[in-house]
Amino acid sequence: MKSPPRKPATSRTPWGDHFDHVQRIVLCTPKQLGVQHLLLKFNGKGSPARRFLRKLSKDVTYTSRARDPDSDPQLSVGFTYRGLEALGLPCHVQLVLQKLAPSFHLGAPVQAATRLGDTGSSAPDRWDSDFQLEALHAVISLHYKDDACAAKLVERVRGLAGEFDVRVAEKPLRGENFTHGKTEERWVHFGYRDGLSKVGIRGWSDDPNRTGTLLPVSMHNPGEFLLGHPDDGGANPWALAAQPQAVRSFFCEASFGVLRQMEQDEPAFRGYLEEQAKRIVKGSGGAIKEASAIELVRAKLCGRFRDGQRIHPETQEPVGEPEGDFNYESDAKGEGCPFGAHVRRMNPRGGEIAHQRRHRPLLRRGAPYGRTWEEDKSADAERGLLGLFFCSSIENQFEHLLGEWADRVPMGNLDEGRAKDPLASHHEDPDANFVLPGDAMKRVGVTEFKGLKPFVRTRGTAYLLYPTSDGLEQLATEDHGHLWVDEVDREAFE
Known part of the structure; x- marks a missing residue:
């Protein structure tokens, strides 16, 4: 198919149709609770891989279906740099990626140790084999409500894979957002409520009534997530004015x-939690009961109570309703939410940090996997998080959050601690202290936590590009690369 590619849209109006060709997973949080990630490798490179993609692309879900949140299942596809090579991405297009997206070009296994803090048991050479550099070309993600519908689509993908010499990892990565009771609130392992933080995108929102209520620190230009738009600082490295229109x-x-x-x-x-809670109980002379102390420790490590309520700086009790958008003006000294707490590290919300004050927003689409603690307390039970994050710069957003904000010590000029992110980092130093500012903690004699352990282990990471419907068409087109050079450029080259 040789139809000319779509020209970049110039007008940007809320809920217009200019994003109708963006994969839905990028801009819309899936309503479905279940997810499967299928990891692929194109053994038949070139034409077989492109023909596989052409047939698969008919099932991809775009934002034009965002007004139908019950569409089931939802299919998305992203490619590693080596996957794009296998599809035959022209060399001059590969050079653009090498220059503007170096981490994507090199791949997550190459970057992880130095850029993400993945060392020790989380080192890339200990990742699952399907995440290794030359083993992964693409990821197909299915979000679904109905198991039978998902199974039917997985069967279709595996059938196409067999037809076009594509290897699909035998065991898909399965996750499921779990809820408590009859509520629709989503929770994750370690006992925390999920999905509270909100990100607004100027000119777009999956809830048009929401954007006006967000604080300025939570509103971002489309260029923070979509290529070819200005980011919050006004920069647009993906304008590509000197490149062919295709x-x-x-x-x-x-x-x-x-x-x-x-x-x-x-x-x-x-x-x-129990170990640190006993210190609080003892320091309070029994005034604070163990159950309450456990919840306080859990809250301090995260930065909020398990249901999302913030920590009152003076009473250390839950305060207000769980909020998706706030700042730290009322807790400037970290007496409620410590400076080193997980949520304050991952989203400083305009607060003072130790380096550039540029925001590093991410669109989060993750889901937990494995049985909950209440269902299975055995030590060998497999459980964790299948994180899926979207941004316009892996280096300046994702890698900066993990490699700098999660691992940096101290976190900000006011932080006196030496511990890394308590929930997301790999702790090597048992004496690194997580400081708990405030008179309330001084009164119980617990002003810091030590002995943080690596509560998480990285099993694998993939850096992916999620093209639009136009981009997928270009990748799947069989025309020996002519589509990638327009007529004007051909004359210039001649």
Whole structure:
């Protein structure tokens, strides 16, 4: 098919149709609770891989279906750099990626140790084999409500894979968002409520009534997530003015995704809560009961109570309703939410940090996997998080959050601690202290936690590009690369 690629849209109006060709997973949080990630390798490179993609692309879900949140199942597809090579991405387009997206070009296994803090048991050479550099070309993600519908689509994908010499990992990565009772609130392992933090995108939202209520620190330009738009600082490195129009079209409004499997050690985490809670009970002379102390320790490590309520700086009790958007103006000294707590590290919300104050927003589409602690307390139970994140710069957003904000010590000029992110980092130093500012903690004689353990282990990470429908068409087109150079450029080259 040789139809000319779509030209980048110029007008940007809320809920217009200019994003109708963006894969839905990028801009819309899936309503479905179940997810499966299928890891693929194109053994038949070139034409067989492109023909596989052409047939598969008919099932991909775009934002034009965002007004139908019950569409089931939802299919998304992202490619590693080596996957794009296998599909025959022209060399001049590969050079654009090498220059503007070096981490994507090199691949997560190459970057992880130095850029993500993945060392020791989380080192890339200990990742699951399907995440190894030359083993992974693409990831197909299915979000679904109905198991039978999902199974039918998986069967179709495996059938196409067999037809076009594509290897599909034998065991898909399965996750499921779990809820408590009859509520629709989503929870994750370690006992925390999920999905509270909100990100607003100027000119787009999966809830048009929501954007006006967000604080400025939570509203971002589309260029933070979609290529070819200005980011919050006004920069647009993906404008690609000197490139052929077909190349600009391929990248316009595509997004980089990161799939990251994190194993979570619930027994170690629960044991640590109890250990620190006993110190609080003892320091309070029994005034604080063990159950309450456990909840306080859990809240301090995360930065909020398990249901999402914030920590009152003076009373240390839950305050207000769980909020998706707030800042730290009322807790500038970290007496409620410590500076080193997980949520304050991952989203400083305009607060003071130790380096550039540029925001590093991510669109989060993750889901837990494995049985909950209440269902299975055995030490060998497999459980964790299948994180899926979207951004326009893996280096400046995802890698900065993990490699700098999660691992940096101290976190900000006011932080006196030496511990890394308590929930997401790999702790090597048992004497690194997690500081608990405030008079309330001084009164119980517990002003810091030590002995943090690595409660998580990285099982694998993939850096992916999620093209638009136009980009997928370009990748799947059998025309020996002519589509990638327009007529004007051909004359210039001649």
